[in-house]
Amino acid sequence: MPQRLLVVIGVALALALTVGLAKWSAGDGVAQALRASFSGAPADWLARLAQDETQVACSRYRNAPPKAVADAIMAREKASIVYPAGGVLNGDWRRGEAIAKSGYGGRYTDVPARADNGGNCYACHQLDPRELSYGTLGPSLAGYGRQRVLAPADMAAIYERIYNPQAVIACTNMPRFGKNGFLTMEQIRDLVAYVTAPESPVNR
Numbered sequence: 001m002p003q004r005l006l007v008v009i010g011v012a013l014a015l016a017l018t019v020g021l022a023k024w025s026a027g028d029g030v031a032q033a034l035r036a037s038f039s040g041a042p043a044d045w046l047a048r049l050a051q052d053e054t055q056v057a058c059s060r061y062r063n064a065p066p067k068a069v070a071d072a073i074m075a076r077e078k079a080s081i082v083y084p085a086g087g088v089l090n091g092d093w094r095r096g097e098a099i100a101k102s103g104y105g106g107r108y109t110d111v112p113a114r115a116d117n118g119g120n121c122y123a124c125h126q127l128d129p130r131e132l133s134y135g136t137l138g139p140s141l142a143g144y145g146r147q148r149v150l151a152p153a154d155m156a157a158i159y160e161r162i163y164n165p166q167a168v169i170a171c172t173n174m175p176r177f178g179k180n181g182f183l184t185m186e187q188i189r190d191l192v193a194y195v196t197a198p199e200s201p202v203n204r
Helices: 003-026 030-037 043-049 053-060 067-078 093-101 152-163 185-196
Strands: none
Touching (some): 030 043, 093 185, 152 185
8 A cells, every 4th residue: 555545544544533532522422321321210310410510620621620720619619518517527436437338329229218328438548457448549548547636627627528528629539428418417527537536446
């Protein structure tokens, strides 16, 4: 095959690939494919396919937004955080342990709900050092409370990070447990205790 023809074919393929990727990244057909995959789900689940302002921005910049966009995301998400009445951010670490270990909630098989949602924290973090099975997408939290002197501002920061981590790190992979109503404020308080309490297995 003549070299010139090979060059023409190569350029044509490159252009086709570039156009195809551009269309894919812009979302052409993706929304329809996702919606089709939820065809057997309850009608109210379709709302989960609609991105909010933060998700749209993170998708647009592939989780690496410029500083101005990141600052806007964090400010907007910070404003969504609701704190417990009385300002008590520390709950029961024993309940927190059960929440951290539970992956219940948000699946087809969890409708209708038969239990409280769990945080499924071990999917991304090491917590109790004795637990052999844990994910590494997030940092290890083993010994978190033992390694720090936690002032009230630090406890508030932990609560905020669990309630809405987008308020701390724009486009983070961590779910917005509180903002999305997946976990209650009481459950988030219990997770704060699980991570920080001296008697918690996390800190032994």
